Amino acid sequence: xxxxxxxxxxxxxxxxxxxxxxxxxxxxxxxxxxxxxxxxxxxxxxxxxxxxxxxxxxxxxxxxxxxxxxxxxxxxxxxxxxxxxxxxxxxxxxxxxxxxxxxxxxxxxxxxxxxxxxxxxxxxxxxxxxxxxxxxxxxxxxxxxxxxxxxxxxxxxxxxxxxxxxxxxxxxxxxxxxxxxxxxxxxxxxxxxxxxxxxxxxxxxxxxxxxxxxxxxxxxxxxxxxxxxxxxxxxxxxxxxxxxxxxxxxxxxxxxxxxxxxxxxxxxxxxxxxxxxxxxxxxxxxxxxxxxxxxxxxxxxxxxxxxxxxxxxxxxxxxxxxxxxxxxxxxxxxxxxxxxxxxxxxxxxxxxxxxxxxxxxxxxxxxxxxxxxxxxxxxxxxxxxxxxxxxxxxxxxxxxxxxxxxxxxxxxxxxxxxxxxxxxxxxxxxxxxxxxxxxxxxxxxxxxxxxxxxxxxxxxxxxxxxxxxxxxxxxxxxxxxxxxxxxxxxxxxxxxxxxxxxxxxxxxxxxxxxxxxxxxxxxxxxxxxxxxxxxxxxxxxxxxxxxxxxxxxxxxxxxxxxxxxxxxxxxxxxxxxxxxxx
Amino acid sequence: xxxxxxxxxxxxxxxxxxxxxxxxxxxxxxxxxxxxxxxxxxxxxxxxxxxxxxxxxxxxxxxxxxxxxxxxxxxxxxxxxxxxxxxxxxxxxxxxxxxxxxxxxxxxxxxxxxxxxxxxxxxxxxxxxxxxxxxxxxxxxxxxxxxxxxxxxxxxxxxxxxxxxxxxxxxxxxxxxxxxxxxxxxxxxxxxxxxxxxxxxxxxxxxxxxxxxxxxxxxxxxxxxxxxxxxxxxxxxxxxxxxxxxxxxxxxxxxxxxxxxxxxxxxxxxxxxxxxxxxxxxxxxxxxxxxxxxxxxxxxxxxxxxxxxxxxxxxxxxxxxxxxxxxxxxxxxxxxxxxxxxxxxxxxx
Numbered sequence: 001x002x003x004x005x006x007x008x009x010x011x012x013x014x015x016x017x018x019x020x021x022x023x024x025x026x027x028x029x030x031x032x033x034x035x036x037x038x039x040x041x042x043x044x045x046x047x048x049x050x051x052x053x054x055x056x057x058x059x060x061x062x063x064x065x066x067x068x069x070x071x072x073x074x075x076x077x078x079x080x081x082x083x084x085x086x087x088x089x090x091x092x093x094x095x096x097x098x099x100x101x102x103x104x105x106x107x108x109x110x111x112x113x114x115x116x117x118x119x120x121x122x123x124x125x126x127x128x129x130x131x132x133x134x135x136x137x138x139x140x141x142x143x144x145x146x147x148x149x150x151x152x153x154x155x156x157x158x159x160x161x162x163x164x165x166x167x168x169x170x171x172x173x174x175x176x177x178x179x180x181x182x183x184x185x186x187x188x189x190x191x192x193x194x195x196x197x198x199x200x201x202x203x204x205x206x207x208x209x210x211x212x213x214x215x216x217x218x219x220x221x222x223x224x225x226x227x228x229x230x231x232x233x234x235x236x237x238x239x240x241x242x243x244x245x246x247x248x249x250x251x252x253x254x255x256x257x258x259x260x261x262x263x264x265x266x267x268x269x270x271x272x273x274x275x276x277x278x279x280x281x282x283x284x285x286x287x288x289x290x291x292x293x294x295x296x297x298x299x300x301x302x303x304x305x306x307x308x309x310x311x312x313x314x315x316x317x318x319x320x321x322x323x324x325x326x327x328x329x330x331x332x333x334x335x336x337x338x339x340x341x342x343x344x345x346x347x348x349x350x351x352x353x354x355x356x357x358x359x360x361x362x363x364x365x366x367x368x369x370x371x372x373x374x375x376x377x378x379x380x381x382x383x384x385x386x387x388x389x390x391x392x393x394x395x396x397x398x399x400x401x402x403x404x405x406x407x408x409x410x411x412x413x414x415x416x417x418x419x420x421x422x423x424x425x426x427x428x429x430x431x432x433x434x435x436x437x438x439x440x441x442x443x444x445x446x447x448x449x450x451x452x453x454x455x456x457x458x459x460x461x462x463x464x465x466x467x468x469x470x471x472x473x474x475x476x477x478x479x480x481x482x483x484x485x486x487x488x489x490x491x492x493x494x495x496x497x498x499x500x501x502x503x504x505x506x507x508x509x510x511x512x513x514x515x516x517x518x519x520x521x522x523x524x525x526x527x528x529x530x531x532x533x534x535x536x537x538x539x540x541x542x543x544x545x546x547x548x549x550x551x552x553x554x555x556x557x558x559x560x561x562x563x564x565x566x567x568x569x570x571x572x573x574x575x576x577x578x579x580x581x582x
Numbered sequence: 583x584x585x586x587x588x589x590x591x592x593x594x595x596x597x598x599x600x601x602x603x604x605x606x607x608x609x610x611x612x613x614x615x616x617x618x619x620x621x622x623x624x625x626x627x628x629x630x631x632x633x634x635x636x637x638x639x640x641x642x643x644x645x646x647x648x649x650x651x652x653x654x655x656x657x658x659x660x661x662x663x664x665x666x667x668x669x670x671x672x673x674x675x676x677x678x679x680x681x682x683x684x685x686x687x688x689x690x691x692x693x694x695x696x697x698x699x700x701x702x703x704x705x706x707x708x709x710x711x712x713x714x715x716x717x718x719x720x721x722x723x724x725x726x727x728x729x730x731x732x733x734x735x736x737x738x739x740x741x742x743x744x745x746x747x748x749x750x751x752x753x754x755x756x757x758x759x760x761x762x763x764x765x766x767x768x769x770x771x772x773x774x775x776x777x778x779x780x781x782x783x784x785x786x787x788x789x790x791x792x793x794x795x796x797x798x799x800x801x802x803x804x805x806x807x808x809x810x811x812x813x814x815x816x817x818x819x820x821x822x823x824x825x826x827x828x829x830x831x832x833x834x835x836x837x838x839x840x841x842x843x844x845x846x847x848x849x850x851x852x853x854x855x856x857x858x859x860x861x862x863x864x865x866x867x868x869x870x871x872x873x874x875x876x877x878x879x880x881x882x883x884x885x886x887x888x889x890x891x892x893x894x895x896x897x898x899x900x901x902x903x904x905x906x907x908x909x910x911x912x913x914x915x916x917x918x919x920x921x922x923x924x925x926x927x928x929x930x931x
Contacts, residue, residue: 082930145760145814146761146813147814163760168798249931250766250799250800250801251798251800253799253930254930254931255930259931266769267666269669269670350834371636371639373639373642373657373658440673440674444674444675446671446674446676446678531627531655541658541659544660544800545635545804545805546800546802546809547636548808
């Protein structure tokens, strides 16, 4: 029922011409008030923090007057510029790597007869659930230059004392960043592959192209928009990530923008300079979006839209095992290996000793659950913030999506634009904006859960909006009309008709927000107060003290809770809820 | 100041205190007053960079045991991070911490200058080791809450005592290439002072030479000993108590080198914030830090107890038996920003 589409769906709500003649006071009807209310919320969540960010980058910290000195201070040092160029370099390489991981896996899982497709899908899903900083810690255990497992095996095999792999390097930084985010490429490109019909591929086959030539000449060009979109998001994700650079780029001595931002956020505190320094991140993102539009506009990709036709699976023959080997390699790098060492460390007295019964212990779990001062509370805080952020974001997004889709009021597309705009704001920049706007007096939300919840809601609003919007689009308005005819208002229609019909879609979106929100680090790092710490921040502190076993235990606990919530959701939604969405 | 006076007025004979572990029954009048007021406040929030989280949690646990009804919250991060957090709160006029303990007393001096600290002379000051007491602020804006000399740790399985470095400059020996770990002066308070000391002793060439050994740079000074214990690095800059407790209590293959050119002795300092949300609980806690329970807890964990007459743990050398060096508070404040900047330039991070 939810997928009924009707040509009248878009024209239905244009029953507005009468409106032009109503006096202004009659316009203060609930729908318009709701619009104002929602616009107000979006101003608080998005416009005000970003505006404050831009303004404070031009504000003199002492006099409050207008100045360009923040920019001079932010870019006046060679080191600061290096961090910027390093970040771009890292971002570019990460994109290449993420595509190299994500695209073949997506193709293999959706369009071929490769064995173990479900295994690969589940493993990629594991990559979605594992936060990047935990994968980073896993890789420190695996590839620490002297005692990493890989290096110790290498030393004993080769007799060499030089490390084979060193995680504290540019390569290490790029690898860990890429494995922490390639699932997004997988999801986006997978759903594009699933939309293609095979007619064009058949045409290529008839004209004599083999399976690989067809794939390269027909199939991949058809999913190009999805790949470009995924590349863009990968780049944004990579340059804005905080946890992995904090763990790896400091020892690797490869400064990047987020690390430089923490310098401005250390003593003496220079929020204005931090604001000035984060403006390029925003500009880069905007430029990338422009570029994407430009590339996609020039070519026609009509065949991608809409289902239809038949999709045939490519028979790979002997190559299917080669492909599986590659998929297994990617999955091992990104999920299996780091997860395995992390769990082993969580149950070990000392992770370097390796597996033995005398080394086995539960004391790390006992420590983080009952002895450590803030981890218990942080677990509750993280899960709580995840729930609040997901619930509020989805509810808000549902209202906005409904108004936008039904075109209930003028300028509703402005709401849509605002709701998706946080997508282009890196989490750490968002946090600086929120700090500048709301942490200090007169609003003084510093150190409260409120400021973190607001920032998290903003951060994940775009996901919520795209989900809700797709859902609302799929519902025919006639059922709401029935409510209206029977005397119910818009809100009644939303609550008793649209909401229930969209339950599954909304619950899926909720999970897609809950998982990253419960692990969020970049936004949290500048906003946590002493009594509002979240697990991600506690984990980072444990890493600073070198307590990797305890860190592994706390990280595992967080993962277990998240997996439990997701498992509940999957039982309710079916296991593919994540992979079916674009 | 007022507090200090009412406090001194309530002094009871010293022998009562010296009698050892003071239960509730043996509380002094001043202590009891503070305790009652603290119970009304309900909790104390302690910003720590002086010790590890685990150790600070232990101290909080002892406090809660002695003063039932007063919660104790530990917020632990590396020195510069905690300090920045506090400055942020001062700016936001939203002080959340009640008191702060750091290994960089220069931070205290700066806070004092800003008028952010409260003046308080805890009752237990009089039982302190006089030399340690003398390291604190003369006007009682902060107390000395510990001394953890920074020394060199080495992995005893991978390095023999003969091979091990003898002094700081040995860390630049090419044989330690890829095997040294140090902290970052922009994150850690005590590493900041150590950087100042090395620069004073040997000039910036010291760091240029060490850079050639590609040291692993951590954020906190507390991870060096873990890197050595796990064998990830052979030698590291580390606080003495962490090495000793690793080696003696946890039987980890780690040993101490007391550098012949002088271990850095940063006095740890604890101060109460003027606008602390729980002023009485904070005062009760600061007094408790100098009490017999903590002295014993320190001694057990291979730290120097602050109270006179508490014996050192076995395997610990008295402070006077090896060479130590300190940085004068004013010197530290003056020189730190410059060496932090130079460090970033030399090490590129």
